Amino acid sequence: MADLGTLEELPQDYRDDMTAAGVAPLWPMMRNVLPHGQPKPVTKPGHWAYDAVRPLLLRAGELTPVEKAERRVLVLSDPGRGPGAMCATPSIYLGMQLLLPGETAPAHVHTPSATRIIVEGKGGYTVVDGEKLPMEEGDLVLTPGGDWHDHGHEGDEPVVWLDALDLPLFVYLEGSYAIEGPLQAQRNRPDASQVEYLSAGLVPSRLRGAPRKYPMTRFPWARTEAALRQMAAYGDGLPELDYVNPETGQDVLPTMGFTAMMIPAGATDRPPVRSTSAAFHVVRGRGTTTVNGEKIAWGPKDTFTAPVFSEITHQAEEESFLVRIHDRPLQEKLGYYEERAR
Template identity: 50%
Template structure:
């Protein structure tokens, strides 16, 4: 491997001339941009404890009315990327959003795509392009780029959900913006998860005959996902992942262009090495408790905690209960990497149990 020249090797006059004409020599910076073997990573393996987030979120609810916040969110910021940049990973924004009884988060649309993964509470709802989606714990609701959406609350207790957006990427492209709108007219019918897309492998006949729509299903109820995971667990050999991907029911492709979503069940006492791949990820603990080991960093997790996973990381997760399963919801940027042509599943050396 050749030794690259440094900036100090160059005469000061030459360097000043480059600076004056807005030029930079590549070779002294080449290994920073193209390191050998593995990318340079600033993202830290990190755990945000819900037991620490929740009191501060409730205090935010007391201090800031919804009219002053528009969206009352505490952002989960990875210190390796700079707290001010509001990134959980380089491409994934994560926030915990609170809505209180009787509040409305006003109607808007924006260029980043977002999802809502409900953490706790009852009575909340999201309206997406006139479709009213109930928000029950564990439900996934899509609010894709350019689609009108608003939130409301008709219940009696706080509702909290996790927001996941591709905001860091869209912002970096100088393409992030929002448009406000009038409250939507809500269609007087159940959302499509309860009517049009109730069974896998079956779609409305008219939908089959027309070109597939981008976002035919915007709500994925947790009760259905959890039941499907239990069925899959019953036929999956020990040591293999019990994992389901959320997909567009008309195409079988990812739900959104940049971010992908999946659900994992850890059977009682199970320790599982996840595939090592080039995507970054965030894991939210739906229920249960255990340990995650990410590139040698051990993180003890409990229900509702959130974990950041850097690109190329070696990951093992373990369910600490010998009697109950644990469930995780995973967000990653694999769809974006696949479209850009550099997604990889990497060799994963045998990882010992935690």
């Protein structure tokens, strides 16, 4: 590899003149933006134990008024970028949100897509595009970019969910904004996961009109777990299920992908090195994950992350169910998704 020199090696007057002209020399800095072989991520593995986050979140409930309920979120900041970083990986924002009984979050719409994985509590719901989605533990609920949504809580205990958004991309593109509006009128019927898309392999007849762009915005955990268990009982290897749009078979969102995983007690999962960054949410279980040699001991409801091109090994102590949030859909669209054997 050719030695491209350093900025400091250039004459000071030349550097000053370049600065005055608003230009910079590529050659000493090229390896910062085009490293050899694979990226050099800024992102570091993160681990947020729910036992540590939960009391802080409940305290936030005491400190913030009901009007701020929609923003009562603790952001999970990438350790590589430091405290206050508004992302957990370069493409994924994660936050833990608390909604207390009786609270609502006003309706709004924004350019980034948001998703929730319900962590604890009963009675919470999200209304997406007029459809009321119950939020039960482990459910995946989508609020795709451009879809109106609001939240409410009809139960009597705190509800906590994990928000995952493609916000960092929109911030980078200077494309992130929201519009607020009045609460939506709700359709008087169960959500699409209980009506049109109750059964895998069956979709409403095309004669009934064009499907919505995001036809199913809630994926009930009970069905996901049942499917994983059945695969574990009869399939080869460790079961994984991708969440897809039932009309197209494509990923549920343009940029973010979701994969449900089951790792039986005592089993080890050693996936290939992937070009994607990833966040793992533990729906249930306990185990250890090694990310590039760094050991993360996780328990129920914990969340942890891995940078792009990580060597990841999961070991489950107990029967474990995880949801992997990743950016494969984005990378496939950009044409560089890659897996490397270990």
